[in-house]
Amino acid sequence: MINRRTSLQIALAGVSLAALGVPALAQTGPIKIGFHAPLTGFAAADGKSAQLGAELAVAQANAAGGIGGRKIELDIIDDQGKPEQGVPVANRFISEKYPVVVSGSYSGPTRAAAPVFHGAGVPYISSYAIHPDITRSGNYVFRTSFMGEVQGRAGAKLVGELLGKKNVAVITVNNDFGQALASGFKEAAPKFGVSIIKEYFFGMPDRQFGPLVASVKADNPEAIYASGYFFNAGPLVAQLRGAGITVPIIGQEGYDGQKFIEIAGKAAEGVIITTSLDRDSKAPEAVAFISEFEKANPGVKVDMVAASTHTATRVALEALKKVGIADRAKIREAIAATNLEASTGRISFNKLGEVKKSVQNQIVKDGRWRHHSVIDDPVLLAPPES
Amino acid sequence: MGSYELSLVTLAAIYVMLALSLNLITGFCGQISLGHAAFFGAGAYAAALLTKSGWPLAPALVSGAVLAAAFGFVVGLASLRVRHDFLAITTMGVGFLFIGFVRKQQGLGGELGLSGIPDHGLGPWGLAALTVTLAAATAALSLHIRRVWAGQAFAAIADDEDTARALGIDVMRYKLTAFVLGTALAGLAGGLFAHFTRFIIPDAFGFTVSISILAMVIIGGIGSTWGVLAGAVILTLMPELFRFINDYKLLLYGGLLLLVMRFAPGGLAGGIAALTARLRGAT
Amino acid sequence: MLHVELTIQGLINGSMYALMAVGLTLVYGLLRILHVAHAGLYTLGAYIAVLIANATGSLALGAAVAIPVVGLAGMIVYRLLYEPILHRPPYVALIASIGLFIVMEESYRLIFGPYGETFNAPYLAERVSVGPIGAKAAEVAMVAGAIVLLGVLAFLSKRTRFGIAWRATVTDPAMARAFGVDTIAVRYANFFIASALAASAAVLVAVLNNLVEPTMGSVPSYKTLAIIVLGGLGNVAGTLVAALALGVIEAFGTIYIGHLLDRDAIAFLFLVLVLMIRPQGLFAAR
Known part of the structure; x- marks a missing residue:
C-alpha cells in the first residue's frame, strides 16, 4: 500500500519522499478516523476552529478510555476549501479504510466528496457545510448542522x-x-x-x-x-x-x-x-464543551464552527463506540439512529440524514x-x- | 492503482491539458493570459448542463470545447487591440467578469453551483484513461504545432509582434488561431473536470486558478511542451506529496514559485537545458 | 441625497485604492514590473501598526514604525528579488512577485494566526457630520491621508532634486545616468516611497475595519493592477483619476447592479470597456 503510493509519486513527479508514510489500519494501534478542513486558503480561520473542535472531541473520548481500549487518532487533511480537492481527499480516506470520515469544511469540498464516500460505503458526517444537496448524495452521508x-x-x-x-x-x-x-x-x-x-x-x-x-x-x-x-x-x-x-x-x-x-x-x-450553540445553556454537554475548549486552547474562544465540528466528531465516535469499527454498514446504521446530547443540542437525523434540532x-x-x-x-x- | 491514485492521475492529466492549452497562447504566441480559468469554467458549465439534460458525455465535452473556443475567439479579438501588460490585465478582467456573472445566474445554479452532474459511466480507470489520452493528444498537438510552419510564425509573434508583421506574417490570423485552439482545449479540460468532481461552483474557476495554470506554464518553462507538462504534473501533485505538512503547503508553493523564478527563470525546461549545456562544456 | 452619499463613499474607497495604486504605478513606471507583492507589504504595515498600537497604546507610534519599516522592506524586496531578474521577460518578475505574495500571506497566517488582529481600543469610530452628510472619522482620515500623502509626493517629484532625478530616470535611464543621476539610488528610493505609501494605506484601512488579517491584501493585489492599467501604466496622475473613478463606479454599481454582477466584475467590466475604447488606458503613459 505505502510502497505503491510512493512509487506512483516517484513515477509521476520524479520526487522521492521517504518521509511520507501513512500507516495502514493496524489491529492494535490507534483507531484512525478521517477529517478534512480548509487549513490554508481563504477559509483558514474556520478550518482552524474546525480542527480544534474535532481534536477536542477526540481528546475527550481518549480521556474516557478510547474505543474498546484503543486510542483514537484523527488523520487531518487540508482541502483548502476547494471542490476539486474533495475527490482525491475522499479517495485517499477510502483507500485507508477508515471506519468513518468527518468533514470540517465548506460546501465545495464536502459536496464533491459526499457521493464518493457514499459510493464506497464509508459513513461521512458534514459538520457545518450548508449545500442542500450534500445529504442527497446517498444514505451514508449525514449533516449535524442546519441547512x-x-x-x-x-x-x-x-x-x-x-x-x-x-x-x-x-x-x-x-x-x-x-x-x-x-x-x-x-x-x-x-x-x-x-x-x-x-x-x-x-x-x-x-x-x-x-x-x-x-x-x-x-x-x-x-x-x-x-x-x-x-x-x-x-x-x-x-x-x-x-x-x-x-x-x-x-x-x-x-x-x-x-x-x-x-x-x-x-x-x-x-x-x-x-x-446552534447556546452560551447560557445549562446542559452539561454545552457547559463542558465551552469550558474544556477554552482550557485546551488558551486565547481562543469557542465559535459555532468548533462546536459543530465537535458535535459531528462526537456523533462519529459514539457510533464507533456502539458497533465497533469492523462493519461500516453497521456504523452507518448506528449514526442514523443517533440520539445524542451534544454541545449544539440533542442530535437526531431524519430519513435524509439531516439533523433535527432547535435553533x-x-x-x-x-x-x-x-x-x-x-x-x-x-x-x-x-x-x-x- | 487504487481510486486515490487514479483520481490524482485524472486531476494531473486535466491540469496538463490546461497548462498546455495556455502554453499555446502564452508560450507559443506570447500573449500572457491571467484569465484562463474562465475558459476552463465555460467548458465545465456547458458540458455539465448538457449531460444533466440527458446528453451523452462525448458530445457534451465537445460542445463545452466549442463554447469555450467561441468565447476565446472574442477575447482573441480583444488581444488584437490591447497588448502586453494591458492584455494581461484585460484577460484577468475577463476572468473576474466570468465568475461574477455566473454566480448571479440561477440557471447555472448561482452560488450553489451545479451538483448532481451525472456519473460519466467510465469508472475511475476509464476516466483516468480518457483524460490521460486527451492530455497526451494535447501534448502531441503542441509538439506538432511547434514543428510545422505555424509554430515558427507563432514564435515570431511571441518574440516581437511588429517585426513579425513586417516579415509579412499574418499576425491577426495566428493570434486568433492560438486563442481559439488554446481556449477550446481549456474548455475540453473543463468538461472533464466537471465530470470528475461532479460538482462545480463559480469559485472553482477564479483568479487563483488562472494564476496556478500560468504558474505551471512558467515553472515548467514557457514555450516548452515537455517542460510545461512536467510543471503541471509537479504542481498538481505537490499538495499531495506534502500532505504531511498541511499547514506549510501553500507557503512551500509560494516559495517554489519565488525561488524558481529567482534562480532558474527559464523554468524546469530552461534549467535542464542550462544544466546539460554546462555538463557538455565540462566534458 | 443618496447619490451624493454614494459618491462620497466611492471617493473614500477610491482614496484607499489611490494610496495603494500610486506606489504600484511608480514601480511599474521605473521597472516595468507588475509588483503583486506590494499587497503583501501593505499587510505587513497593518500588522506592525496593530501590534505596536496594542502593545503600547499608541496608534501614532504604530504608524510611525510601520511606515518606514515597510519602506525598508520594499527596498529589500527590490534588492533580493527583482534586481537580479530585471533583464528577464516581464512574466518572470510577475510570477516571482506572486510567489512572494503567497509566501508573505502564509507567513502572516502561520505567525499571527488565521483569525486576524483587532485594536484593543478601536480608533476613530465616531461619526463626523456636516449638515446631513456624514462619515466615520476613520473614513475622513482616509481621504485626508490620501490628499496629504499624495500632495507631498507631487511636491517631491515637481520641486526637489530627487523628483527631477526620478522623472529623468523614468523617461530615459541612460540619459539620466549620463547627466550624473544615481539611477540605482533612484530605484531604491522609489521602492521605499511606494512601500511606505502602501503601509500608510494599510494603517488607515486597519483603523477603518478594526481588523488586520493575513488575507487583507488579496483584493488590493489584483484590483490595484486594474487601476494602474486604467490609469495608463506608469502615469501617476492617471492612476489617481482611475482609482477615484473606480471607487465611485463600484459604489454605484454594487447598489444598482449588485444583483447582476459582483463588485469585482463591475470593476473589471469598466476596465474591459475602457480598454476596448482606449487600449492604452484612460491616460497614455507620458
Whole structure:
C-alpha cells in the first residue's frame, strides 16, 4: 500500500519522499478516523476552529478510555476549501479504510466528496457545510448542522414574530451560504408578515460597505437581516451602527464567535443571531464543551464552527463506540439512529440524514454572546426528507 | 492503482491539458493570459448542463470545447487591440467578469453551483484513461504545432509582434488561431473536470486558478511542451506529496514559485537545458 | 441625497485604492514590473501598526514604525528579488512577485494566526457630520491621508532634486545616468516611497475595519493592477483619476447592479470597456 503510493509519486513527479508514510489500519494501534478542513486558503480561520473542535472531541473520548481500549487518532487533511480537492481527499480516506470520515469544511469540498464516500460505503458526517444537496448524495452521508434554508426560515420567524419587525432590508454575502440563507428567509417571510424592501449583495473579501450602508440608511428599514462571517459581518455591523442606523440587526451562525464582537466593538451590542450553540445553556454537554475548549486552547474562544465540528466528531465516535469499527454498514446504521446530547443540542437525523434540532438565538450583551430565545417549531425547521 | 491514485492521475492529466492549452497562447504566441480559468469554467458549465439534460458525455465535452473556443475567439479579438501588460490585465478582467456573472445566474445554479452532474459511466480507470489520452493528444498537438510552419510564425509573434508583421506574417490570423485552439482545449479540460468532481461552483474557476495554470506554464518553462507538462504534473501533485505538512503547503508553493523564478527563470525546461549545456562544456 | 452619499463613499474607497495604486504605478513606471507583492507589504504595515498600537497604546507610534519599516522592506524586496531578474521577460518578475505574495500571506497566517488582529481600543469610530452628510472619522482620515500623502509626493517629484532625478530616470535611464543621476539610488528610493505609501494605506484601512488579517491584501493585489492599467501604466496622475473613478463606479454599481454582477466584475467590466475604447488606458503613459 505505502510502497505503491510512493512509487506512483516517484513515477509521476520524479520526487522521492521517504518521509511520507501513512500507516495502514493496524489491529492494535490507534483507531484512525478521517477529517478534512480548509487549513490554508481563504477559509483558514474556520478550518482552524474546525480542527480544534474535532481534536477536542477526540481528546475527550481518549480521556474516557478510547474505543474498546484503543486510542483514537484523527488523520487531518487540508482541502483548502476547494471542490476539486474533495475527490482525491475522499479517495485517499477510502483507500485507508477508515471506519468513518468527518468533514470540517465548506460546501465545495464536502459536496464533491459526499457521493464518493457514499459510493464506497464509508459513513461521512458534514459538520457545518450548508449545500442542500450534500445529504442527497446517498444514505451514508449525514449533516449535524442546519441547512442554510432552514436557518433562513428561522431568521424570518425571529424577525417577524419574535421581534415584530415587518419591513426588512436583506444583505446577502455572495456565496452558497448567503444564497441559501436568503432563499430560506424570503420563502418564510410572508408567513410572518415580513416584507423585503431591498436585497443587497457583498463579496466574501469585502470589508468596506460604505455605499451599501448609505443605501440601507436611505431605505429606512425596521430591521436588517444580514448574512456573513465574523470577518465581514464585524466591519459591516460596525459601519451600519457608525452611520447612525439603530434598528435591530439579525445575523446567523457565520457571526458566531468572540472575534465578531472584538471587531465590531460596541456596535455589536444587541445584534441577534440564529445559531446552534447556546452560551447560557445549562446542559452539561454545552457547559463542558465551552469550558474544556477554552482550557485546551488558551486565547481562543469557542465559535459555532468548533462546536459543530465537535458535535459531528462526537456523533462519529459514539457510533464507533456502539458497533465497533469492523462493519461500516453497521456504523452507518448506528449514526442514523443517533440520539445524542451534544454541545449544539440533542442530535437526531431524519430519513435524509439531516439533523433535527432547535435553533438557538443569541444576542450580544456586554461584549458576550448570551441567550436570547429558542425557535423550536418542528414544522418550520423541518429539513427536507428527500 | 487504487481510486486515490487514479483520481490524482485524472486531476494531473486535466491540469496538463490546461497548462498546455495556455502554453499555446502564452508560450507559443506570447500573449500572457491571467484569465484562463474562465475558459476552463465555460467548458465545465456547458458540458455539465448538457449531460444533466440527458446528453451523452462525448458530445457534451465537445460542445463545452466549442463554447469555450467561441468565447476565446472574442477575447482573441480583444488581444488584437490591447497588448502586453494591458492584455494581461484585460484577460484577468475577463476572468473576474466570468465568475461574477455566473454566480448571479440561477440557471447555472448561482452560488450553489451545479451538483448532481451525472456519473460519466467510465469508472475511475476509464476516466483516468480518457483524460490521460486527451492530455497526451494535447501534448502531441503542441509538439506538432511547434514543428510545422505555424509554430515558427507563432514564435515570431511571441518574440516581437511588429517585426513579425513586417516579415509579412499574418499576425491577426495566428493570434486568433492560438486563442481559439488554446481556449477550446481549456474548455475540453473543463468538461472533464466537471465530470470528475461532479460538482462545480463559480469559485472553482477564479483568479487563483488562472494564476496556478500560468504558474505551471512558467515553472515548467514557457514555450516548452515537455517542460510545461512536467510543471503541471509537479504542481498538481505537490499538495499531495506534502500532505504531511498541511499547514506549510501553500507557503512551500509560494516559495517554489519565488525561488524558481529567482534562480532558474527559464523554468524546469530552461534549467535542464542550462544544466546539460554546462555538463557538455565540462566534458 | 443618496447619490451624493454614494459618491462620497466611492471617493473614500477610491482614496484607499489611490494610496495603494500610486506606489504600484511608480514601480511599474521605473521597472516595468507588475509588483503583486506590494499587497503583501501593505499587510505587513497593518500588522506592525496593530501590534505596536496594542502593545503600547499608541496608534501614532504604530504608524510611525510601520511606515518606514515597510519602506525598508520594499527596498529589500527590490534588492533580493527583482534586481537580479530585471533583464528577464516581464512574466518572470510577475510570477516571482506572486510567489512572494503567497509566501508573505502564509507567513502572516502561520505567525499571527488565521483569525486576524483587532485594536484593543478601536480608533476613530465616531461619526463626523456636516449638515446631513456624514462619515466615520476613520473614513475622513482616509481621504485626508490620501490628499496629504499624495500632495507631498507631487511636491517631491515637481520641486526637489530627487523628483527631477526620478522623472529623468523614468523617461530615459541612460540619459539620466549620463547627466550624473544615481539611477540605482533612484530605484531604491522609489521602492521605499511606494512601500511606505502602501503601509500608510494599510494603517488607515486597519483603523477603518478594526481588523488586520493575513488575507487583507488579496483584493488590493489584483484590483490595484486594474487601476494602474486604467490609469495608463506608469502615469501617476492617471492612476489617481482611475482609482477615484473606480471607487465611485463600484459604489454605484454594487447598489444598482449588485444583483447582476459582483463588485469585482463591475470593476473589471469598466476596465474591459475602457480598454476596448482606449487600449492604452484612460491616460497614455507620458
